[in-house]
Structures are given as C-alpha cells and as structure tokens.
Amino acid sequence: MYLTEQEIMTQHIALEKTYAYLSGMQEKIRGFFSTAKHRKFVFLGSGSSYMLAKSGQRMFAACPDTAAAAISGGDYLINSVYYGETIKDGIIITLSRSGQTSEIVRAVKYIKEHYGNPVISISMKDNNDIMPYSDFNLTLDWCYDKSVCQTRTVTNLYLSLLMLAAIYSGDDDLEVSGRAAAEQNQAFREAYRPALKSIAEKNWDNAVILADGALNGIAEEGALAFTEISMLPGRQFNLLDYRHGPIVLSDEKTLTIAVLNPGAERLQSAMVEDLKSHNGILITVSAETENQYGADAHICVDGTGRFEAWGIPLIGMIQMLAYEKSLLLGRNPDAPAGLDAFITL
Template identity: 55%
Template structure:
C-alpha cells in the first residue's frame, strides 16, 4: 500500500485523536482568546497550509467585530514592511505540517520580535522550530504525513481550525456537526471510494474544483492534490464565478468537482447543467438533507452525499476526501508514484548567504 493511500484511508483514526486533543485543550484556547481580545487575526502558511489559511480567513472574518487575513510565509519574507499595519495588534496563527518550513519559521520569528504579538502555532511535529516564538502550541504528531503530498495533515489542520472557530464563537452546533462528520468519516470514505475509483478511470486529464465561502481555500487544496498526487493540472474557482472566463477551457477531458450548498438551487443547477453541456465528467458533493438539487441532476456522473443537514464549515471534511481519493486513484490509473512526486519536497528549507 502506498503511504498516500494509507494516510487518506486511515485519517478517520487521526480525526478522532485530533477531536479529543483539541477538545482537551478547549480551556487553554478559550483563555488565550480571553487574554488577547483584539479580535484581529492573521493566518500564516505555505502551500497547502496557506490554502487552509485562506479558509480560516473566511471563517473568522465572518464573525461579528472580527477581522482576519491570510498571508503566505514567502510573501511576508519578501515584503515585511507592506504588512506592518496588518500585523500590529493582531493575533498570529501559524499553520505547518513540520514546523520547519523556512518561510513560516523566519516570518514568525520576525513578527514576534518586531511586534510582540501573541502567536498560536498548529503543527504536526513536536519540538519544532516555530515553538520558540509561540505563546500556545497545538502539536498533533499522529497527523504527520510521511508522503510528500499532504492529505491526512490537511484534513486534520482543517478540523483544528474549525474547532478553534467553534471555541472562539462559542458555537456548540458547529462543534456538534464536526463531531458527527468525524464519527461518520470511516463509513463515508469506504462507501464512496469504489465509485470514485471508477470515476478516476474516466477519460479526463485535468481537474477543476468549485467551492465557495470558507471551503474555497480548502477547495484550492483539493485542486493542488490533483496536481501533486496525480500530476495532472488542478484549479479551483468559486461556483458562479467560474463562468467569468475559466469555463472556456472546460471540455470533454475535464473533471469538475462541485460542492453544492443549500439555497439558490436554481443558480447552482443551471451552472451544473452548463458543465454537463461541455461534455466532461461532473462530480457533485451535496448534503443528503437540506437540498433537493442532488435528486434533480440527471447525467451527473457521481453525486457524493454528505449525511445530514450539517453546517457549511463541517462539510469541508468529507468534501476534501473526494478530491484526495480521486487524485490518488488517478495516479494509479496513470502509473504514477503518489508518494514521491518528482521535484517536490515535504518542506522547504531556504539557504541564506
């Protein structure tokens, strides 16, 4: 079994540990938010973790009286003065698999030393290089991906961010919904893997992921999974915005993964029917309750149902699996090694002269 396959298909075990761990840290995290009540957040990441930072920006930025931004570590290193006003009086949250990526470590060090703002770090490796600059550390080594491309790490980072939001907003319903998708994850992944494996064998050579709101950054990570794991081009766009130019490239060799939301179902249905007319492969991901759209789309290749009427943010956990397993199964079809994509490293170390 490939490492990537094992990390995707066993992530239900890691999700349960993460749920227990973050729940056990609720008091520490609630105290952290109380101790630093500025309600300004900056999320810092690189690659996959930067895409998750963009989802976190949307999650926290939609909270009352709160501002949130996402910055790529390399961007900050090159342009630190540009972000001066953004960093002042904010809370910095760093996201990293290893805690050793140079862009994040050096940026966190500079921000902490220059602005003295509180730092909360989330990573998958204890005793990492960011921890000396952190006020609170969340480390989840059971989520660390040994393969180059991140899958289990991504899903668990997303869960940690969503739980953090639940604590910040004191939103017990969100936390209950997250607990539900964690509990259902193993059955869900085993149920849908066979049909998604069949979908991976269809005649498509590039992938498009369509997702909105707090799941758009996660959708970008889903598109990156196609690029890194299957080594086919992957892109992500907002649903209706896809018509504004990018759809011109959608054709018979395109796989399009569409996250369907309750509400404005006619607009979403019209978009999906437009995609079908382009002749490619269409996979929809929709709640099994709360939307009738899933029952009224003849010709869609696969509809993946997310159980229950759960919140938008909680749907991200089953949604990202669809992209991850499609990417892995496509790699198998193409005879690629998903564990060691050529030219990629697990984390980047910059050399300074």
C-alpha cells in the same frame, strides 16, 4: 500499499483523536483568545497550509465583530513592511506540517521581534523550529504524513481550524458538526470509494474544484492534490465565478467537482447546466440524497451538519480520487518528482 493510501484510509483515526484533543483544550484556548487586544486574526501558511489559512480566514471573519486575514509565509517575508497594519494587534495562527518551513519560521520570528504579537502554532511535529516563537502550541503528531503530498495532515488542520472557530465564537453547533464529520469519515470513504474509482477510470486529464465560503481554501488544496498526487493540472474557483473566464477551458476531458451549498438552488442549478454543456465529467457534492442534476457521480454529505464541516468529506473524496487516478496513470503518489516534504530556503 503506498504511504499515501495508508494515510488517506486511516485518517479517521487521526480526526477522532484531533477532535478529542481540541475538545479537552477548550478552556485553555478560550483563555488564550481572551488575551488579544482586538478581535483580529492573521493566518500564516505556505503551500498547502496557506490554502488552509484561507479557509481559517473565512471561518473567523464570519464571526461577530472579528477581522481576519491570510498571508503566505513567502509573501510576508518579501513584503513585511507592507503588511505592518495587517499584522498589528492581531493573534497570529501558523499552520505547518513540520514546523520547519523556512518562510513560516522566519516570518514568525520577524513578527515577534518587531510587533510582539501573540502566536498560536498548529503543527504535526513536536520540538520544531516555530515553537520558540509561539506562545501556544497545538501539536498533532499523530497526523504527520510521511509521504511528500499531505493528505491526513491537511484534513486535520482543517478540523483544527473549524474547532478553533467554534471555541472562539462559542458556536456549539459548529463543534457538533466537526465531531460528526470526524466520526463519519471512515464510513463515508468506504461508501464512496468504488464510485470514485469508476470516475478515475474515465478519460479526463485535468480537474476543477468549485466551492465557496469556508470551503474555498480546502477546495484549493483539493486541486493541489490532483497536481501533486495524480500529477495532472488542478484548479479551484468559486462556483458562480467560474463563468467569468476560466470555464472556456472546460472540455470533454475536464473533471469538475461542484459543491452546491444549501440555498440559492436556481442560481446553482443553472451553473450545473452550464457545466454539463461543456461535455466534461461532473461530480456534484451536496446534502441531497439523490443525484438530482444528472451528474456522472453525486456525493451526499447529509449528516455532516454545517456547510463549513463539509470540507472534511470533500477533501477526503478528492484525495481518494487523486490517488486512484495516479495508480491508473502508473505514477508514484508518495514521491512526485521535484517536490520535498517542506521547503528550506
């Protein structure tokens, strides 16, 4: 068994531990948030963690009277002066598997030296290089992925962001949804793995993920999972925005995963019909129990709760599908050529 499969198929254990850990830290986290001068957050990440930062930005920006931004570590290193007003008076939240990625470490060091912002770091490795510049460390070392491609790590980073948003805004319903997604993770994966394996066996050579709102960033990470694990092109777009150009590349060898948010059924159903007209392979994801759009497969996330929490079953199913496809293609999902677990400049 590859490490990637082990890490995907045991991530429910890590999710439940992450939920318990953050629940137990609620008062400390709430106290730290209260030290900020303004209700403003800046999320920093690189690669997968930058994609997760985009989901964090959307979760926090949706909170009352709150501003949020997401910046990649490399972008900040090159353009630190440009981002001066973006950084000013904000709480910095860094996301990293190892805490050793050079762009993030250097960016946080520069921010502390020039602006003195409060910093929260979320990582999967203790005593890492970011910690000396961080004021509040959340270390989830039970989530650390040993394979190059991140699976369990990104799923738990997403849950961490969802929990932080719930604690910050006092949104108990969001927290309950996060717990439900963690508790149902194993049953969800086991229920849908056979259907996903059947989809992997179909003749497709590129994948598109369509998702909106807080799921935008985690869906982009899902597209990257196809690129890194299956070594096939993966792309991500907002659902309706896909019509504005990119859909011209959709053909019979395109796998499309469309996440259908509750509401706006007329707009979304019309979009699904457009997708079907391109004769590719279609998976729909929604709270509906029935495959009402006639997709090649339908994934029901009913019971997870809030739309934001759908990101957890969504990334899990994408990871499994990418893994199954990599096996069929005879590739090693643990060690894609040319990639390292983290980047040192």
